Structure formats: structure tokens, C-alpha cells
Amino acid sequence: MPALNEIAALRSETPGCAHHIHLNNAGASLVPRPVLEAMQNYLTEESLHGGYETFAAHAGAIAGFYDAMAKLLHTNPRNIAFAGSATDAYARALSAIPFEAGDVLLTTDDDYVSNQIAFLSLQNKLKIRVLRAAKLPEGGVDPQSVKELMEKHRPKLVAVTHVPTNSGLVQDVEAVGRLCREREVWYLVDACQSAGQMPLDMAEIGCDFLSGTMRKWLRGPRGAGFLFVSDRVLEAGLEPLLPDMAGAVWVENDRYLPMDDARRFEFWEKPFALLVGSGAAVKYALDLGLGGIERQVTALAEHTRQQLSALAGVLVLDRGSRRCGIVTAFFEGKKPADLKKALDGAGINTGFGATVNALIDFKEKGVDWALRLSPHYYNTHAEIDRAVEVLAKVS
Amino acid sequence: MPALNEIAALRSETPGCAHHIHLNNAGASLVPRPVLEAMQNYLTEESLHGGYETFAAHAGAIAGFYDAMAKLLHTNPRNIAFAGSATDAYARALSAIPFEAGDVLLTTDDDYVSNQIAFLSLQNKLKIRVLRAAKLPEGGVDPQSVKELMEKHRPKLVAVTHVPTNSGLVQDVEAVGRLCREREVWYLVDACQSAGQMPLDMAEIGCDFLSGTMRKWLRGPRGAGFLFVSDRVLEAGLEPLLPDMAGAVWVENDRYLPMDDARRFEFWEKPFALLVGSGAAVKYALDLGLGGIERQVTALAEHTRQQLSALAGVLVLDRGSRRCGIVTAFFEGKKPADLKKALDGAGINTGFGATVNALIDFKEKGVDWALRLSPHYYNTHAEIDRAVEVLAKVS
Numbered sequence: 080m081p082a083l084n085e086i087a088a089l090r091s092e093t094p095g096c097a098h099h100i101h102l103n104n105a106g107a108s109l110v111p112r113p114v115l116e117a118m119q120n121y122l123t124e125e126s127l128h129g130g131y132e133t134f135a136a137h138a139g140a141i142a143g144f145y146d147a148m149a150k151l152l153h154t155n156p157r158n159i160a161f162a163g164s165a166t167d168a169y170a171r172a173l174s175a176i177p178f179e180a181g182d183v184l185l186t187t188d189d190d191y192v193s194n195q196i197a198f199l200s201l202q203n204k205l206k207i208r209v210l211r212a213a214k215l216p217e218g219g220v221d222p223q224s225v226k227e228l229m230e231k232h233r234p235k236l237v238a239v240t241h242v243p244t245n246s247g248l249v250q251d252v253e254a255v256g257r258l259c260r261e262r263e264v265w266y267l268v269d270a271c272q273s274a275g276q277m278p279l280d281m282a283e284i285g286c287d288f289l290s291g292t293m294r295k296w297l298r299g300p301r302g303a304g305f306l307f308v309s310d311r312v313l314e315a316g317l318e319p320l321l322p323d324m325a326g327a328v329w330v331e332n333d334r335y336l337p338m339d340d341a342r343r344f345e346f347w348e349k350p351f352a353l354l355v356g357s358g359a360a361v362k363y364a365l366d367l368g369l370g371g372i373e374r375q376v377t378a379l380a381e382h383t384r385q386q387l388s389a390l391a392g393v394l395v396l397d398r399g400s401r402r403c404g405i406v407t408a409f410f411e412g413k414k415p416a417d418l419k420k421a422l423d424g425a426g427i428n429t430g431f432g433a434t435v436n437a438l439i440d441f442k443e444k445g446v447d448w449a450l451r452l453s454p455h456y457y458n459t460h461a462e463i464d465r466a467v468e469v470l471a472k473v474s
Numbered sequence: 475m476p477a478l479n480e481i482a483a484l485r486s487e488t489p490g491c492a493h494h495i496h497l498n499n500a501g502a503s504l505v506p507r508p509v510l511e512a513m514q515n516y517l518t519e520e521s522l523h524g525g526y527e528t529f530a531a532h533a534g535a536i537a538g539f540y541d542a543m544a545k546l547l548h549t550n551p552r553n554i555a556f557a558g559s560a561t562d563a564y565a566r567a568l569s570a571i572p573f574e575a576g577d578v579l580l581t582t583d584d585d586y587v588s589n590q591i592a593f594l595s596l597q598n599k600l601k602i603r604v605l606r607a608a609k610l611p612e613g614g615v616d617p618q619s620v621k622e623l624m625e626k627h628r629p630k631l632v633a634v635t636h637v638p639t640n641s642g643l644v645q646d647v648e649a650v651g652r653l654c655r656e657r658e659v660w661y662l663v664d665a666c667q668s669a670g671q672m673p674l675d676m677a678e679i680g681c682d683f684l685s686g687t688m689r690k691w692l693r694g695p696r697g698a699g700f701l702f703v704s705d706r707v708l709e710a711g712l713e714p715l716l717p718d719m720a721g722a723v724w725v726e727n728d729r730y731l732p733m734d735d736a737r738r739f740e741f742w743e744k745p746f747a748l749l750v751g752s753g754a755a756v757k758y759a760l761d762l763g764l765g766g767i768e769r770q771v772t773a774l775a776e777h778t779r780q781q782l783s784a785l786a787g788v789l790v791l792d793r794g795s796r797r798c799g800i801v802t803a804f805f806e807g808k809k810p811a812d813l814k815k816a817l818d819g820a821g822i823n824t825g826f827g828a829t830v831n832a833l834i835d836f837k838e839k840g841v842d843w844a845l846r847l848s849p850h851y852y853n854t855h856a857e858i859d860r861a862v863e864v865l866a867k868v869s
Contacts, residue, residue: 130502302745350697
């Protein structure tokens, strides 16, 4: 397979590159051909031989997903569960925390909208309290604030989104993790926007759960995600609120036994074509190397920020001392629909965020929408320059 | 498209029929070509144009899933949610019931293993009580017992599996539904093994939630399911324990608004290739007609039971006054591994159940395993006779 600097070869292995300038990798990236073929072949096999029979014949490819995910996260296959999405993975983890009325959940202003809604639902229903830590002057959660709130409120759970969906910010999940480990507090990390664009090491982060998706930076299928579950969680006997026959064995009329490993957090039925495609996607990323991917993505994103900043009336919104492949910008006096029309017309795929996607962050930045450009390693400087050229012409 | 009596044409539209005698439709059935093509084409489109961009371009096909499901269940598209599996749909429904310590959940001996595990988990964690209604002499839940237990214990939820996974039994969900409606008790039906093999009418059943899968009798993909949500549920403001940005809008830092319709029970991210394939599968079933499908499936299953009963030492286990396409049998003195080897060798796909899959039912029947043959409308008498012939020769 091509190396990271062999861009032409990487692009020719990505069918979509011939059709679009795809700068929407933080939405869903273009899958490389080996991922597409793994899924289509699996679906064909199922149609010829049956769903259960194909599963039995492909045990190796299915185990390959868990092996590859474990390598990506520097952990063991027994700590990996497949899920239908990052949110699905996140919900299963959250449902396992034994919250009682009055318990505190400590999070950040920049945590993902779906997580914030889930926290507020628990606040309404279980009468927990949701607290949010203060930010650093340069943006991103302030570990000192986390520490003070932990000492004052002794939270049951700390939950941090590694990379917010509408910002180039990378939050310092390792610093928060050290605080959680010192105090033995359950720690849940949302890596939906970081998995696949930078190295992730479960021991360095020190988390108990980490959720992620396949369709974004990992270049896998839609409708697939993963959950890392620490040995601490497994040994403490935490399990999802509603386990099924994959997660437990029904041993007496009124008793079941949970599984020993992270499969405890899975449902029995899975989209195996997507799981096999996910395995292929993770292997593809591992073969390229996550350190190199991060360098390439970060360089393209910085170039994008520079080019956008040079345009009159454009406000690049990304904050934080460490930034990633997500670039967000507000265009004074312009309408997002006009920008979208111009970009679509030029075959350029991008994303737009609105206040409901990042309520606290957008209010603070004083914007109610933002354009999001998210280059991956297979994008080129020329593609970014072309997108900026199109944007510059929108009146 | 072919009609139900044009078996040769239906089989030629089912690629797997050329490779196997597929009597494992209660596991996962063989998909017809239009379903396979819908999924593969969608995945190809995503690879060429991007996941979000393909979604935007296929709004019609995606809405088609909700329209078709609504027709199948005789309800409205606004009452349909997509899910990753029947179990996933079931868990979201169960998580919405506002249980308090001491509340009673009333179910049956024949409810599905994964549901039983979920009930026991709630019994452990929320301190609810799980009660199981008595059975009729001929098998299946006794509505009189349900009525008496409802009057005595006033359950918060009644939960009934329409067709158990390891038995040809069809439970009388309509009779239980009338009792629930008279008393305004929440009513959850698991239709995992009935959707696609018989007509289902939400008003006749009188349920508040009904969950189902795509891969079994509906001949759709693995990793896809659905949830019916009644207007009663929506108007009462019930929502899943952990909604996300598909189910709610984040409107203030500490407040969200749930969606009006059943999307409240969905996650935002979905496997859209499988959703579009699911829509194609449901349309295929609707075009053939569910009444005709049930007659054909039931006739093939009865033929299977007759042929198996004629073999020495074979105990057909299916009970109930109404039976469906699932045929289960115990072979005295035989080992399941030997039966499986002989069937596999002859290219015949079947399933096997063990005690952990149907703890109460199998204990009562005095067996610790059962062979499951589940013909669909595209199977033939000759295929069944061939399977019985192979089974008769196993020593």
C-alpha cells in the first residue's frame, strides 16, 4: 500500500477524489477502496450463504476488527466493544455509571452536543448535578479548574470530549486523566473527532471509557463505532443498564452472569459487513501510522487557517494551544446558504455548524454559524487553495 | 416482481437459493437481489460523493424506509424509529419507562432471553419486581393470568414477545393488548420473530412500543431494526434515558427540547446503506402481501412438523394454538454436532437452540437443545423433504 507521502497513489485508491474536493472529513471522510470492497464482498457473501453462516465462516476477519482497534488504542482486544456509532458507544458507557440522586457529573463547555443532552437527561431523571469546568485563556478545559471542582464536589464521573465537533481545539485529556487516576474517579472520553487523526494511548489518557466513530478520520463506514472499556471497569463489575445475551448469560430464571470482557457492552446483533469494513479501515490507518497522519493533517489545517485569515471579513474561530484537522470560520456579512451553494457548485464538500451544535462555544465566540473545513491526509494544498478561491468570490 | 406463488421466479431473485437449502430464516434469511443492490449501490455512492453528501441526495429513499415500515405496521411514519437491531430498539423503549423502586414489570415465560436479562438487570439496579404470567395448557401466555396479575400488582409495564426465538408458538399479543388499554398500562411487544412472516396491526395489538429486526423474516440486512412508538408515548413525553441530537434540540445551557415524533428514540448517526436496504426489504414484503406470506410460511412449517414427527425418536417441541414458521425438534439419543455436520455437508442451513437461549421453556420441555428449521415462502416442499431425509440418516 502507498505511504503517507505518496499522495497521488493514496488518492487513486480513494474513488471519491476523482469527483470532489472533499474537505468534510470531520463529517464523514471518503473510504479507501479496500474498505468499500471489504463491505461489499461481505454483503455478497451473506446473500449467497446466509447471514449466520457467513459470520461463522469469517471469524478471522471479525476478530481482526478487535485486534486492529486494540493496536490503534494501545490496549488489548478484550477491552474493545463494537458499537453502532460513537454516540451509541457513549450511551452504553454512561448507562453503566451507578449514579444516585445528588451525584455530580463534571464536564466541559466544549463537550459534544449529544453528550450535553444526555447529561441533562440524567440531571432531569436521576437528579444528578452537571457541572462544567472553566476554560484556559487560550481555550480548552483548564485542568486546574477540573482539579478544584473535583476536590470540592467529588464527582462520580468526569466526561471530556477530546476534540469538539465545531472547533479545531484539542482538549488536554491526559492532564484530566491524571487527576481522575489520582482520585479514582470514573473518566469517560469522547474521541469521536480524534480517533484516526492522531495517536491515542489508553494508558497515557488514563480513561475508563473512550468512545469513537468509524466514518470520520478513520475512513470507515457510517453506522459503526467503538468503545474502549478499561480493566478497572471490568473488574469493578460495571455493566450497561440493559445488557443482552452478548453481554451476559442467563443462568437461572432470576439470575444472569456478565461476560468477563468488553463484549459486556455489546449487543449480540451487529452489522457485520460494517464491522469487517471498520477493521479494514483501522488497519489502513495503522499501516500509514497515526503520528504521520497527525503531522500531515495538522499541516494542511494550518495552511487552511492561514489562507482563510488572509480573506477580508473572515474570522477563524479555532482556539486552544493544540489544534487539529478541523478548521472553523465565520464570514462577516455572508450567508451560509450562499457559501454552500458556491462550494457545492465547485464540487467542494464541506460542513456547517449552527448554535444548536455548540451552544456554549458559539455564544462565547459571538457567532451563530460557522463553516467547517476538515482536510485529511489525502487532501492537497491545491485543493485547499481552490476552496479558498471559491469562498473569496462569494458576495 | 414475481407473485407469491411464482416460486421459481422468487428463487431466481434470491442468489443464495442456488447455493443452499436455507432453512435458517429465523436466524437470518437470504436477501433478495433488490435489497443487496440497494445497499451496495448506496455504499458505492458514499465512496464516490461522501457520506453526508450521499445522505442529502437520497432523502427520498431514506424517507421510503419510514413510509414502508409504517404501511407494514398499519401506522404513520412519525411513529417509526430506525434502530441497530430489535434488541437495540427494545432497550431504547425499556429505558423510557419511568420505573421506580417497587414497580412491577409483568412478562411471560416465553419472552426472549435478551429481554429477560434486561428485566433482571433492572430488577437488580432499579429494584423493580419482575413477574411472569402463567401459561395456557396448550402453551403461550394465559390472558386470564395476565389480567389477575395486573389487578393484583398494577404493573408499570407489560412486556410480551410475540413469537419466541426457540419455538413455533405465536403468543396472543392482541388479548394482552386489550387488557393494557383498558387499564392504561404501558405495553411493549417484541416482534423480532413475527415481523415479516405475518400481518402486524398496531391498533389491533394495542401496544405502546413494538420492536423488530430486518434480518429475519423481512429479508433485510444484519444490524438493522425498528421501533414503533405510539402517539400515547409521544404525548406523555416519554423519551429514552439517553437521547441525542436526533432526539432533542439543545436550546439552553441546561435545557433541551425533545422531538415531537418517534425520531426521539433514534440516534443521529445511522448506517444509511442498511437503512435504505431495509426500506427495499419492507417494500418487497408489502408487494407480496403479509397475509399470503403467513399462509405460505405456515403451510411449509406444518409440512416440516409432519415430516419430522414421522421419524423415530424425534420430538417436535412447538406448542400453542397458533403456530408460525419456526419448527423446533429434539432428537433422542442424537448429538446436535452430528446433526449439524450432516446438514452442513448437504448444504442445508439451519439453527440450533440451547438452554441458555430459552431457559424456562427448555427446562419445562425437558430438553437441553433443539434443532430449529425455519422455512420462508421461497422454500419448497422438496427442500424440506431433503432436509428430513438427511436428518433421518444421522446415527
